[in-house]
Amino acid sequence: MSKKHPLLKYLREEILPTVFCTGCGGGTVLNVYAHAIDELGIDPTTIVSVTGIGCSSWIPSPYYKADTLHVLHGRAIAFATGVKIKKPDMKIIVIAGDGDIAAIGGNHLIHAARRNIGLTVFLINNSIYAMTGGQASPSTPQGVPATTTPYGNPEPSFDFTQLAVASGASYAARWTTYHVFSLLKSMKKAITRKGFSFVEIISQCPVSYGKMVGKRTASDFLRLYKESSINIKKAASMKEEELENKIVIGEFVDKEREEFTEALRKINKRVQ
């Protein structure tokens, strides 16, 4: 008799297995996320997953069992804003990819952080548009070839976590799929913080990105993440050139300030 995985109850079991490619980091993120919800003891009926279009969006939509709003490419945070204003007591969780949320949807990301609306955003950064077959994204490193940058990406890449910090996020952190225990701790914080919370998760795509950089297995990537990650505390005392090609991980900001839907409610109380 096979024993059921204790976290299976958080998934829409009937549609498993997942469509993720072999070695995809999406499964790790789903696993850590389910652990975070489990350890926090959050009632799944109080969660709304809002997702866009891309591989990462498949993590909650359809696999994670909660109310789910699977929306347009790039617009998850904008839809989530409407949900949160009407349901301020629910956990509104956006899980999406780098192309989705930080390229086409970049404007919504920065304005949601500025408003400090109580959304939890998990940005899965796999450095590529994976679902569509390997086009360059805003996080594809400069020089790396992609199907749309066959001679090497001429553009520098984006630091999404710094972008979230600069835009006013209450909580912002970055981890990789190698750092699962730190990621778990960080996800739990991001889910429970009142204001806009953001966790960037550097995640492997051995298929669409792997073919561009000659890394074809998950372990190739996880080894790289292990070796090239530097904690933000240590990074603070390092020179810029020393940090080249390194992944700075850790908590970038953790501060409370007035959450947007609270501010809206205050106005309503005042004028009524």
Place this chain on the structure above:
Amino acid sequence: MNYSPIRQKYLKQLSGKTLFVQGDAACGYGAIYAGCDFFGGYPITPASEVAELLALEMPKVDGYCVQMEDEIASIASVVGAIWAGGKGMTATSGPGFSLMQECIGYAVMTETPCVIIDVQRSGPSTGQATKPAQGDVMQARWGTHGDHEIIALAPNSVQECLSLTIECFNLAEEYRTPVILLTDGEIGHLREKIVMPDPDDIRLTSRRFARKGESIFGGKLIPPMIEYGKGTFTHVTGSTHKENGMRDVETQSVHDKLITRIYAKIDKNREKIIRVEKEFIPDGEYAVVAYGATSRPAKGAVIKARKEKKKIDFLRLITIWPFPRDEIRELGKRVKKIFVPEMNLGQISREIERFVDCEVVPVSKIGGITHSIDEIYKAICE
């Protein structure tokens, strides 16, 4: 639907009052009468006054008016708020309406009952930003990609901006679909006297919620809705989906069934949806068909011509989409010519041509100035 106590009190205080306001403001009041509790918008001439009115009034009825970062986010936030149990609306003009098209398609596909006010201005592009036009008639119909039906109404007075905004909400709930109020800069910025209705006289269509186990994306021509947070774990997606909401983009019959049902729920109810205004005894040799701001001088021209014993019929389209084709067919059988004054180069006139054998004469005017009575009179009488 019953109003919340705070909204009932607010509307009772307005009841019977005479206001002198712009069409845009009347749209805002209409939304409050309709029970709208979420507005997401972005400033744009000549629609900003809708947002300004709601920014002022919405908190008083415990609703929310949020200025989003662009028009895409505006309509997206509205759709999100609706699945969270709200009644939502946005308002914009041409350029913003263009940006909203993808999400209007999302609302069609997910059967989200939202209201979009398009205060049309002169285009394409920035065009004459402050001047009225009726150039979005076809964009309202076909702006988003893929097969779909849409509902669009066109008011021609400030009072009607209020009453038709309420009607838009009712149609949205009845048919679980986005509904467009296709107004224009002329009506939007026009100030007229309006009388505020008694909230007890307003008929509102309540949202139908699914019973346990009931399908929300099929089973019926118009399935019931859910509200997030009630433990249904509902999956809402713009991808082709099965009756339980789960994605199935491969099975031909799933897509066929879904899209034909979404299409049919409006097409099969067109007689219930469509409203036109007919004036005078139908005895004309000729007819004028008009809508929105243009219908005012058009009616004036017909009155002038009829005083001179000229036999001219008048038909105003209140519902633009679905197109009142039966009314137009019937008219086309009776008259020799149909004149169509509109502030574009012939959008409704071309639609009319599809349903009649008689001659259709566009009386087009662009450039941001509405037709005068004499211009239309000359066109029909000379």
